Amino acid sequence: MAINWFPGHMHKATKSLRNILPKIDVIVEILDARIPYSSENPVIQTFAHDKFRIKLLNKADLADSDKVQDWLNYYNQQPKMSAKSLSMLQKEKVQGLINDILEVKKSTEKVGPLNVLCVGIPNVGKSTLINHWLGRKAVKTGNEPAVTKDIQKIKLSDDIMLWDSPGILWPKVENPKSGYRLAVTGAIKDTAIDHGDVAYFAAEFFLNDYFAKMQQRFNWLDSSLAPVEFLEAFAVNSGALGKKGAVDFDRISKLFLTEIRSGQITPFTMETPEMMAKELVETEAMLDEKAKAKEVRKERSKQKKGFSKKGR
Ligand SMILES: Nc1nc2c(ncn2[C@@H]2O[C@H](COP(=O)(O)OP(=O)(O)OP(=O)(O)O)[C@@H](O)[C@H]2O)c(=O)[nH]1
Ligand SMILES: [Mg+2]
Structure with a gap:
């Protein structure tokens, strides 16, 4: 994100x-x-x-x-x-x-x-x-x-x-995974994030890396659940269903993030120095790709302008 x-x-x-x-x-x-x-x-x-x-x-x-x-x-x-x-x-x-x-x-x-x-x-x-x-x-x-x-x-x-000093971020968090992790841990104002996306990322992380901790907190949890299925089951088990028993994903996502931020599923750490080294390389490559795509778009738009001038 x-x-x-x-x-x-x-x-x-x-x-x-x-x-x-x-x-x-x-x-x-x-x-x-x-x-x-x-x-x-x-x-x-x-x-x-x-x-x-x-x-x-x-x-x-x-x-x-x-x-x-x-x-x-x-x-x-x-x-x-x-x-x-x-x-x-x-x-x-x-x-x-x-x-x-x-x-x-x-x-x-x-x-x-x-x-x-x-x-x-x-x-x-x-x-x-x-x-x-x-x-x-x-x-x-x-x-x-x-x-x-x-x-x-x-x-x-x-x-x-x-x-x-005031807490400061930087103009753009380029690594999308960092964006998610900052949002999961509560460093970003709630109005600037999509709760559903962040909760999905968090559910995937906790199910993979801290399954035993999740099971301690949610005794109904079984290892076959994918992130979306977990959020659905969480809604059912916490009685947080919307009208006509439908799952309200926004509501359940906010509830799950509150669980994490209030320390109900601890301890956890989402990153290692090796992950950082890998993600820095990936982010660099992604930015290079973006820069190249921008150059291509610029070139195309130049050519387009050239054509339309000739056509006049
Ligand atoms: N569990 C836990 N909570 C902490 C710890 N240190 C700070 N907090 C809590 O984290 C929250 C933020 O603390 P602040 O000191 O206001 O953070 P800040 O970095 O000054 O935040 P901004 O001024 O908004 O940038 C508060 O609710 C603190 O009680 C800690 O070591 N453990
Ligand atoms: Mg402060």
């Missing part, structure tokens, strides 16, 4: 991030541990590469710990980068991160507070992290995307200045 959800405040925030970047010493990039690849903003990668980066794979309480470990091994091999998994339920670990940041400060010999920018996609937990560090509700949080709308600077101590 191609996602084109890039509201004005995200555009503005992306521009502002570029402007404040010279002041920033450390970038704390918060990823969703359920979708580390799809929650990594490619625009941020382009402007963050010369800064020290701490990648936090948040919502680890909802994620598959084996797969998360693969991701940590992958990230920790990158230069100027340290990666950790995290859950806001692990209060001590969250506070311990401050020591990691202070270590960076020692290595930079920076005078005055270190400017630490928290970035990430919508709804990933940036503001929650900042509130945990401050020990008070200094910035607004909420279980929906686009709660924070502006960049905000908050002093944590004489050594650290924190910058909260």
